[in-house]
Amino acid sequence: MRRQSGATQRKIEPIRRPARPSDRIEPTRVDKFSARRIELAEAALETLAELGYARTSLREIAQKSEFTHGVLHYYFSDKVDLICCCVRHYKAKCVTRYDQITLAAQSRDELLKGFLEKLGETVRDDARMHRLWYDLRSQSLFEDAFRNDVAEIDKSLEDMVWRVASRFASLGGREPAVSRGALYALFDGLFQRCLLRHLSGDRNAIADLQDEVKRLLPTVA
Amino acid sequence: MRRQSGATQRKIEPIRRPARPSDRIEPTRVDKFSARRIELAEAALETLAELGYARTSLREIAQKSEFTHGVLHYYFSDKVDLICCCVRHYKAKCVTRYDQITLAAQSRDELLKGFLEKLGETVRDDARMHRLWYDLRSQSLFEDAFRNDVAEIDKSLEDMVWRVASRFASLGGREPAVSRGALYALFDGLFQRCLLRHLSGDRNAIADLQDEVKRLLPTVA
């Protein structure tokens, strides 16, 4: 049995990358490995965003990448491992979306304007990826393998909304009038609704969301 | 070809029941047919609520019913037709959940108390069915065959929330302070979050939701 190679040993450990025994000897090796993992995860995200979790197969994912389907089991222990990696990778790209605007804004009006603009842009350009988020979050209601990662992202998104709102409040010398949870629930609900309308072809969806937020934000922060 | 039977003709028309050529001749026939459709749809809902859309197969649905898998194609043209029937049937059972309380309550406190109680009961007892709703709503972001029915249910739920809130407001001689859409978004977001926590085993999820609603409702209505 010669399949006991180094890569196979790595593959056995799907959850967390094992602590490198010595950082100095082979930094490129493990980096290369996890770099390809991320590369494949991104291809997977693309496919998931297009087809949804229920209709996405490993072969379809591989077809969207520049590899064949066999390689997925070289880098991931199974499908759940792959999807989890996707979810974690997705997170990093999303949660800082409004930070630049939040930090740069010098007035309530400026922050509101920038936020609304980015909000609309987000729905317009990344609708497919966002529907995937809602899909995966729903999956986590059934598959507990996703729950931790999903809950973590949800928390990050809550923080993201809170940063915007509390900054908006402080620019008016105030503090937010509702809890973090309620604030996130409100914006998430509005966003989700807008997304559904937008994907259904409703051309007023984005503008309506912006109007709603414009009206709401000053009352809660 | 003798497969041109009456039932087969019915099966061809999956979307809407064809107008009966004469209401008097065979009222029991079509009722029986659609009664079984509903019976099967309910078995399907049970399976969907347990496994989620992605993992539910027709054979599994049939196994949960008292029939075999073949019968599903006798009553439904295909899987999408079945799921759509499920979604529509699900709707009817949900949207009147708080109406009795809303109508019976004679004071803000009484309404609040009854609403909170029913809310907790809903999460506690029907968590599986509710996660299915979020699952199917997410599916509608990908599969446009579900969009109309999902949007319709969403609207009904919005109305349901609005009835509670506006009744609560009027009992205080006021009117709701926010729009229907925002109100629904808020409650739906809170509910969804509570559901995820509850299914993850968080024993404070329901109480936290109730606290949040208790704090929030008087500020919005």
Added chain:
DNA sequence: AGGATGTCTTGACGATCGTCCAAAAACTAT
């Protein structure tokens, strides 16, 4: 009773799924 019609079972079909493995290819180090 017997034939027609409606309902249900059963088994089969092609397709596709996740997974696995042996071998080819690419890469490294000597």
Added chain:
DNA sequence: ATAGTTTTTGGACGATCGTCAAGACATCCT
């Protein structure tokens, strides 16, 4: 160039999917 390791390929596997059709069973009419 050679040997050893890592990476990738592509086909095979068993299972399961949605769909379909032939026939068995049930029900009803005259």
